[in-house]
Amino acid sequence: MSANTPARPWYRTLRGREAISFYLFLLPWMIGFLIFTLGPIIVSFVLSFTDYDIMLPPSFVGIENFRELFTDPLFYTSMYNTVYIVVFAVPLGMIVAFGLALLLNQRVRFMAAYRTAYFIPSIVPAVASAALWLYLLQPQWGPVNALLDSIGITGPGWLSSELWSKPAIIMLMVWGTGGTMIIYLAGLQDIPQSLYEAAEIDGANGWHKFWRVTLPLMTPSIFFTLVLGIIATFQIFAQIFVLTDGMGGPQNSTLVYMIYLYRNGFNFFRMGYASAMAWVLFVIILMLTWLQFKGARRWVYYESESAEG
């Protein structure tokens, strides 16, 4: 008998027993994942090729849903609205969060209280924050317009104005930028003080320190929040649903992609069409994420990589 052949079955070996424990511990999560996440994903993919109104069994229609989607004017409208919000809300949110993180990284008394105060908006539930902003944005006697009035500007109709409804949504999203701020805060605190000291010795002023030390070393966090921010903002739904009663705002100006998807699926009972919409969004977000990763090599600097030049 060679030394490598065990005298007992595989499940009695140390490695075998460890493998069994591994899979047993994984099992609850795995079952949940298969039933509640992967299963529906597969079903949704299959449904996107059918006509399904819930009451009758699905009937296969091939790529008809996709073809209809690309000739549907509201598809383009909802995509435009979503991209508009992403293009403004994500960078603005990141810049504001970064600024806040810089401010909150000082050694000042009651810093914990300030950090908490800026973080709280991001943990308010989506529906509650939407209801709050519904009140804030009241054109006639809401606080926002009252504030503008006090400096002499007549506030617009916000959520009842075609032009200003998306900016209103963007305001709401930037207000909830606390989570991003916390990530940047952690990133800032990771930067070794020795780098700043070395820079000072070399004669760097505040601006140089920021531009040459802080920012490059923050690029991993920035990249992370950029990718996640885009993925999340493309799927924005709850706030807009509450703010516009599910209608998508004056003249479809806040009809974002997910609201249109919900309308098709649950108001018009076209589950197949809605599933097709979901998969198209998935592909779009996937492509954008891939593009970002490709571009990352140019501007994201990971300290652990060896410096070049």
Added chain:
Amino acid sequence: MQTQLSRRSFLQLTAGTMTVAFIAACAPATPGQPGSSGAAPAAAPITLNVWWLEGPIWEAMAKAYDESNENVTVNATVIGDIVFGDQKYMTAVAAGTGPDAAVQNRHTFLQFSAKGLFQDVTPWMDSSGIKQADFTPVQLAESTWDGKVYGLPLFTDVRYLFWNTEHFEEVGLDPTKPPTTWQELEAYTEKLNKKTGDKIDRYGFVPYLWGNSWMWLYGFLNKAPAISDDKRTILVDDPKWVETMQWMVDFYDKYVGDFEMTNAFSQSITSSGLADPFHAGKSSMSATGDWTVGELLRIPDIKWDAAPMPIPSGGEQSTWSCGYSIVMAPNTKNPEAAWDLMKWTATEPGWEARADATLVDVEAAWAREQIEGEPQFWPTQACYIPALTMLEEKYVSKLGEREQRTWKMGIDALENWTHGCGTEMGVAALEYWVEIDNAARAALAHKMSPEDAMLNCKTKVQEATDRAWAAIDKKA
């Protein structure tokens, strides 16, 4: 000192705990939760799962039913917002966990009954002595599909013109003579608009955006057809609709002003708790529903009157009605008990319980808001004619002459000149509702001409209707 568990015992303990937890989580639902039904034998007590509206009035009705029926307990759950169709009910019924009975809106009634979401109650109706002729005709028609009755209409409403008599007197108009034609309406509005410079402080009349009329009221007054008799063709591109829309656009241009500002103005009033700018004295006339009488009775500062809507030349006296019906779910295990509850709710016993409970609610409101005078109760319109008569004799007779006149006008409307929202919208009701609203807003904001807006609406709704009919025909 810590005891060491051997690997084996640890794994056994973990597996045992997880199994117990798993079984506990998957235990069958305890009786009383939506989705479970009571035990089957007739003599055993039945728990009826009913999804209806929320509030003390409905709770009182559930209690009254329990008391009158020793075998059955009503387990009421709130059905939520069902004005634009009900996802909760639909998905529950499709999954087989629906209630026994539920309240449903009549807009989407045809759409839902065609999908088999309601159970045919005609056999029960016939055998229980409830006559179809005892229901208001339009409301019964829109609870009927393919000759079968799918639910009992519960309540309804009608829309009239309300006006502020003090404002009329202020500008020299006779407060007892409302406008009766669209031309008079325009003339009155111009007189009643109160301006400072170019800005309107008090609106004479804001059609469509304010009150509760939508575009339907004006279309029906102008004899514009909404749908073909066989419910397969959408007729919203008819010249009469375009004419109505054009009139609306012109009215806004001449007498109302900027569409967005008016929209914003009304939004802010609505969300500050007042129902309508009319209630705040910010508009002199309003086209809204009869329920407004109950609200106005609580605001003694507003002196008002009501009359049927003014009619355009070539038009006809008209209004439209909406409301809820009570239905039986297809997979109920207690059809007899569910039917009994439906019958009770829709006929006199249910209406009396409802009226008693509402009276209590009204008295509480009077006390809470410290309104002068006796609490005045304005009933909601029932669809069951004997119940309507009961409400009139018992409650409306206690109100003033103006209220009694308005009630009688409502009965006349229900019997002779109202249109049912469910009947007029067909099997793609939600799409029709959304698209005609979009068309109106596009035209009023001058983004599209009325013809284009109505044509666009027709195209979209026709597509949706065709699709819905394809599914129905396939099922048949």
